[in-house]
Amino acid sequence: MTEVLIIGAGISGASAAFHLAERGTRVRVLDPSGGTAGQTARSGAIVRGHHAVPLEAELAVESLGEYYERWDERVGGGCGFTRTGFAYLADEADAPAVRANTTMLAAQLGWPTELLSPEQLAELEPAVDTARISLVAHEERSGYAEPMAATTSLLRAAERHGAEIRHERVFGLLAGDSRVHGVRTESGEYHADTVLLATGAWSPALAATIGLELPIASARIQVMLYERPYSLAGHLTMTDVAGDIYLRPTADRCTLVGRHAPEREWLAGPEENRAEHDHSFMLDCARRLGARVPAMAGAPFRLARTCALDITPDGRPLLGPAGPEGLFLAAGWSGSGFGKGPATGAELTRWILDGRPRRPGLWRYTLDRFAKGEPIAGEHEYGATGPH
Structure with missing residues (x-):
């Protein structure tokens, strides 16, 4: 054996x-x-099909459809998968790639995804301010899980x-x-x-x-959690290129926020990671969150998570x-x-x-x-x- x-x-x-x-x-x-x-x-634990490489999109779609959506049947127990819908909010520079990759997902994988205008996004998710958004890729079946x-x-x-x-x-x-x-x-x-x-x-x-x-470098990342007001029960899970954040709701009435393209803090090794968050990063994420979801402007900070990521070239x-x-x-x-x-x-x-x-x-x-x-x-x- x-x-x-x-x-x-x-x-x-x-x-x-x-x-x-x-x-x-x-x-x-x-x-x-x-x-x-x-x-x-x-992890931010976002579960969605949208990726730039077809093979990685295949793995993501299989993971979502065959596992996260059927976890109790396929694995047993729970994974906390919550279907919120997922939206990729593209600025003008990324709009052509979003259009092409959304087409690829639908044509090659048969994944249900659609392109929305900023106006259509506002109808779908009234909590979102559509400033600086050029095009949106939307997946109704996607969301997040509890890692x-x-x-x-x-x-x-x-x-x-x-x-x-x-x-x-x-x-x-x-x-x-x-x-x-x-x-x-x-x-x-x-x-x-x-x-x-x-x-x-x-x-x-x-x-x-x-x-x-191994060509792997360590980089420190941080994610922040902010309390949602009771007036905002939930919202889409989003990759917000225009605002340089990603965000998703959590089960305990918070919204998790991370940055896509912050200036990376490189580490000599993962043991150098600090558990304490950077106050300036917390304030920056709060500002970006409030700009995209106005109901969360000034939302109380709940907690932070940090870790060392393994980055390849x-x-x-x-x-x-x-x-x-x-x-x-x-x-x-x-x-x-x-x-x-x-x-x-x-x-x-x-x-x-x-x-x-x-x-x-x-x-x-x-x-x-x-x-x-x-x-x-x-x-x-x-x-x-x-x-x-």
């Missing part, structure tokens, strides 16, 4: 654990926090299929004869046929223990076999992994057990693309927000 060690219990690791165990694989997941210390727990509910239920489902979840810190990989054969932890060594490294910004340090260099993840036999990667998501996580775990399972993913295009996402000079980009990329 195949044995797989999964390092990291965020959305990618948890999904892979579930799918591998479901197929009868012996799985052990190692994570000192059980998935609560990394970026998944602090820890999703990962916890995936891990519990994996356990029901026989997986073992251990709260242990991994200090390094074990390799010999050109293959990886296990890991070294605080309690000893574990050996397996395959090791899946899904530890986000911590991945480069672990890969370096066997001399493997092209903003796309490192997936699949990594060079030394037996080592697979699911890292470098650059902030875009949660919505695609369930389908990505299914593809990693096929890759590990069957030798190939169902989608051949995923081979482009392996580590050697940078050595080959073949970074990934969508045909119609976005300026302010980068690849996502």
